[in-house]
Amino acid sequence: MSNTDKSRTAATGTRIVSAGRRKEWTGPVVNPPVWRASTHLYENTAALAEGPRRNEDGRFFYGRRGAPTQWALSQALTELEAGAEGTVLYPSGVAAIAGVMLTLLKPGDVVLISDNAYDPTRTIGKGLLSDLGIEPRFFDPLDIGAYEALFCEHTRAVLLEAPGSLSMEICDLPELARIARSRGAVSVLDNTWASSLGFRALEQGIDISVMALTKHVGGHSDLMMGSASAGPELYGHLRQRAQQLGTVVSPDDAALALRGLRTLHLRLQHETEAALQIAQWLSRRTEVAQVLCPMLPGAPGHDLWKRDFMGGCGLFSFVFKGGTAAARNRFVDALKLFGIGYSWGGYESLALPIEPANYRNRMAWPPAPGDARDRHGVRLAIGLEDANDLIADIEQALIAWAAG
Numbered sequence: 001m002s003n004t005d006k007s008r009t010a011a012t013g014t015r016i017v018s019a020g021r022r023k024e025w026t027g028p029v030v031n032p033p034v035w036r037a038s039t040h041l042y043e044n045t046a047a048l049a050e051g052p053r054r055n056e057d058g059r060f061f062y063g064r065r066g067a068p069t070q071w072a073l074s075q076a077l078t079e080l081e082a083g084a085e086g087t088v089l090y091p092s093g094v095a096a097i098a099g100v101m102l103t104l105l106k107p108g109d110v111v112l113i114s115d116n117a118y119d120p121t122r123t124i125g126k127g128l129l130s131d132l133g134i135e136p137r138f139f140d141p142l143d144i145g146a147y148e149a150l151f152c153e154h155t156r157a158v159l160l161e162a163p164g165s166l167s168m169e170i171c172d173l174p175e176l177a178r179i180a181r182s183r184g185a186v187s188v189l190d191n192t193w194a195s196s197l198g199f200r201a202l203e204q205g206i207d208i209s210v211m212a213l214t215k216h217v218g219g220h221s222d223l224m225m226g227s228a229s230a231g232p233e234l235y236g237h238l239r240q241r242a243q244q245l246g247t248v249v250s251p252d253d254a255a256l257a258l259r260g261l262r263t264l265h266l267r268l269q270h271e272t273e274a275a276l277q278i279a280q281w282l283s284r285r286t287e288v289a290q291v292l293c294p295m296l297p298g299a300p301g302h303d304l305w306k307r308d309f310m311g312g313c314g315l316f317s318f319v320f321k322g323g324t325a326a327a328r329n330r331f332v333d334a335l336k337l338f339g340i341g342y343s344w345g346g347y348e349s350l351a352l353p354i355e356p357a358n359y360r361n362r363m364a365w366p367p368a369p370g371d372a373r374d375r376h377g378v379r380l381a382i383g384l385e386d387a388n389d390l391i392a393d394i395e396q397a398l399i400a401w402a403a404g
Contacts, residue, residue, distance in 0.1 A: 012197060012265050020076025020258065024058075025068035034255045035067035055239075057086070065243065069251035073258050077217075077227050081209055083202035084229040088238045089249045093192060093212025094120045096226030098128060100208055101157065103241040104186050107133030109156040112180075114141045114171070115362040116164025118190065122359060125159070138361040141171035144179070146362075151183045160206070161190040162199075163301065166356045166379060167367060168292040168317055170301030173308060177205035186234065192216070192345075196229075197265055198311030208234055215345025216313065219260035219267055223253055267347070267384065271314030274387035278380070281391050282318050287398050289321035289374035290367060300367065314382030315344050317354060319366060319374050320401065327401050328353055328376040334400035337385055337393040344381030349390060352379045 010018070025032045040060040042048040051061045057071040066074075070089060077087040090096040101124060105111055113125045115138045125136030139147045141160065158180040163170050177187040189206045191199055195216050201209035211217065213225040228238055272295065279293040293316035294305040305312070320328055332340060338351040354377040357365040366375035382390065 015080060016262060016265050019079040019261075020072040020074075022058075022072065022075070025072050031255070031258065032068050032072040034251050035069050036251055037067055038063035040067075055243075064246060064248050066248065067251060069254045069258075070249060073254045073261070074227075076258065076261060077196070077211075078229060081196045081202060081229040082200050083231060084209070084235070085232040086235040086239065087227050087229040088235070088242050088247075089213075089254070090226040090228070090242070090247055091249055092224045093190075093210070093214055093226035094124070095247070096210050096212070096228050097121055097159070097188075097190065098124050099242055099245065099247060100188055100210060100228050100238065101129060101134075101159070102245070103237050104157045104188075105129065105132075105134045108154060110135045110137060110152055110154045112137050112139050112147070112150055112155060112158045112185070114160050114164065115139060115360055116141065116167055116169055116356075117159065117161045118165040119359050121159065121161065121165075121190065140362040141176060142169060142363075144172065144175060147176065148179050151179075151185070155183060155185050157186045157188060159188050159190075163193055163294050163305075164363075166317060166354045166359070166377070167363075167365065168294055168301070168315075169363075170294045170304045170308075172304060173199075173201075173206065174204045177207070181205065181207070193313055193315060194309055194311060195264065195268070195313075197268060198313070199309050202229070202231065204308060207231070208238070213257050214343060216264055216268065217257050217261050217345075219263065219346060220256070221343065221346035221348065223256045223260070225249055225253055225257055268311060268313055270384055271382050272312045274385075274390065275312070275314040275316055275380075275382040277387045278382060278391055278394070279316055279318075282394070285398070287321055287323075287401060288318050289371070290319045292317040292319065292367065292377075313345070314349075315379070316382075317377050317379045319377045322371070322373045323376055323401065325353070325355075325376050328378060330403065331397045331401035332378060334397035335393055336396075337390055338380070344379075346381075347384045349383040349385055350381040352381075353377075354379050 074087045078084045180187040186207045188208045191209045192212045208230045210228050279296045283291045294301040295312040338349045
């Protein structure tokens with residue numbers, strides 16, 4: 001049994017600690033050193049001639065193909081993604097999605113994109129891909145019949161995200177992936193919310209699992225990076241296209257990602273428990289119309305989450321009962337422990353006003369059932385603060401929401 005196979009059969013905490021730590025990359029120290037290098041030197045001209053023929057992590061060639069720091073991160077992510085042959089690193093999560101799409105699609109192709117996907121993902125479809133003559137078709141991931149009807153002979157890929165960005169819907173990922181495969185299309189999942197620890201994408205039938213390492217893996221709001229993990233054939237294509245595009249990540253950033261990765265399971269556990277406590281508290285508040293948190297019993301998508309997922313994270317949304325956008329903004333401005341900003345997955349809590357109706361083609365907002373006035377939402381990213389302190393902060397900010 002190889003070291004990779006041993007790591008994959010160990011418990012989560014053990015796998016997180018040991019993944020990617022090959023002795024030839026770490027030497028006598030715990031972590032792989034930061035290898036900053038553009039030029040890799042060869043012993044002689046025979047070795048130089050051999051270099052281009054062996055294109056794999058672990059073989060020095062040129063800085064654009066990485067070095068031990070990047071290789072260690074790629075291998076660690078691969079070991080944590082059951083069924084993956086390899087992982088390609090990208091400068092950001094959006095770059096990972098774009099890189100995957102540019103690998104799978106060519107002019108004249110059709111790609112199906114989940115209507116509740118991250119807005120930059122939607123923009124890739126409507127902008128970059130459309131400009132290249134690739135047709136994006138948006139679909140409601142909760143309407144499987146309508147989804148299946150969108151396939152045609154030119155459909156080559158399906159881009160999924162679960163939970164849905166902002167509105168947190170959970171769809172039947174195994175079934176959507178099964179349909180895609182039966183129609184000859186590749187399924188791609190943005191698995192940033194749960195990560196490979198909370199959802200085993202490839203084991204559930206997904207072909208390519210994408211993560212924004214900027215979020216949970218980095219964990220400290222100081223890193224931009226993305227990844228795509230896949231089985232043997234697709235991984236080879238992803239790697240080739242990334243090299244053709246000159247895609248490479250900084251070894252310094254790779255070292256930061258490796259550092260964050262080692263505590264990922266502990267941070268996810270705390271954030272998930274705190275988020276669920278806060279979501280339960282919010283569900284009892286008269287000011288709140290609906291809590292959009294699939295981990296919460298009774299919330300939309302909870303049954304599918306319980307069936308398919310092994311974990312969650314600290315990201316969820318809620319919708320005010322009536323009120324105005326101005327009242328919602330007063331609430332956000334009154335928060336003291338929550339920063340106001342994009343992204344999530346760091347150690348600090350964040351709050352963001354959301355208006356999902358601005359980013360939909362197929363899916364209605366506000367979510368049903370509910371009053372049409374109940375449409376002003378807030379996305380909360382729960383960090384590592386004490387849950388009771390965060391609840392107290394939300395409670396005092398609700399006073400500002402009710403004022404005026």
